[in-house]
Amino acid sequence: MDVLDHLTAARLVPVVVLDDAARASALADALVAGGLPVAEVTFRTPAAADAVRAVADHGGVLVGAGTVLTPDQVDQAVAAGAAFVVSPGLSRAVVERCREHGVAFLPGAVTATEVQAALELGLSTVKFFPAATSGGTAAVRALSAPFAGVRFVPTGGIGPDDLAQWLAVPSVAAVGGSWMVPRDRIAAGDFETVRELTARAVALAAR
Numbered sequence: 001m002d003v004l005d006h007l008t009a010a011r012l013v014p015v016v017v018l019d020d021a022a023r024a025s026a027l028a029d030a031l032v033a034g035g036l037p038v039a040e041v042t043f044r045t046p047a048a049a050d051a052v053r054a055v056a057d058h059g060g061v062l063v064g065a066g067t068v069l070t071p072d073q074v075d076q077a078v079a080a081g082a083a084f085v086v087s088p089g090l091s092r093a094v095v096e097r098c099r100e101h102g103v104a105f106l107p108g109a110v111t112a113t114e115v116q117a118a119l120e121l122g123l124s125t126v127k128f129f130p131a132a133t134s135g136g137t138a139a140v141r142a143l144s145a146p147f148a149g150v151r152f153v154p155t156g157g158i159g160p161d162d163l164a165q166w167l168a169v170p171s172v173a174a175v176g177g178s179w180m181v182p183r184d185r186i187a188a189g190d191f192e193t194v195r196e197l198t199a200r201a202v203a204l205a206a207r
């Protein structure tokens with residue numbers, strides 16, 4: 001199974017913001033306990049690379065790096081042990097650096113032009129971001145007509161109430177989001193809430 005197959009099997013990609021890498025291991029435990037051994041750790045805080053490393057060292061979670069905007073961040077993410085890299089948009093420089101490292105890459109794409117550009121770069125799975133404000137499920141269904149082989153990972157503005165409707169779209173591989181890993185709950189060390197929200201998301205995704 002490659003990384004994208006793993007994400008497709010998990011159906012969910014928790015988008016994590018860690019302000020303190022010392023919380024990473026407990027976060028990984030909570031995700032595993034909640035039944036979702038996957039994490040996209042975003043490069044939005046100075047702790048990001050150390051947090052990726054800590055989750056990778058934990059060993060029980062498939063860890064990727066999110067919000068990766070530059071080739072230099074790709075280098076940092078891969079050095080820290082990221083198994084996949086996610087960007088909010090599509091950057092040729094980032095794609096090429098991921099390819100040099102042999103790491104799976106999920107670029108953001110929400111328009112036909114962006115999806116076509118991803119295909120030209122050899123990528124057929126894209127992050128549909130920001131999902132809720134970019135036309136919702138209707139937009140993904142419409143894009144899937146001309147781009148039959150493309151798989152989407154909608155992320156951004158999705159929560160428990162609309163998860164099922166996104167997962168019902170045949171071209172949706174998995175849904176990303178932060179609702180099961182609230183930044184303030186992680187920062188407070190409230191991993192029981194994280195476990196509970198994660199378990200609830202997993203149950204909804206399994207329906």
Ligand code: 3PG
Pocket residue numbers: 015066067129155156157158176177178179
């Ligand atoms: C991301 O970078 O993928 C988003 O910030 C996650 O969006 P959400 O917080 O609305 O789930």
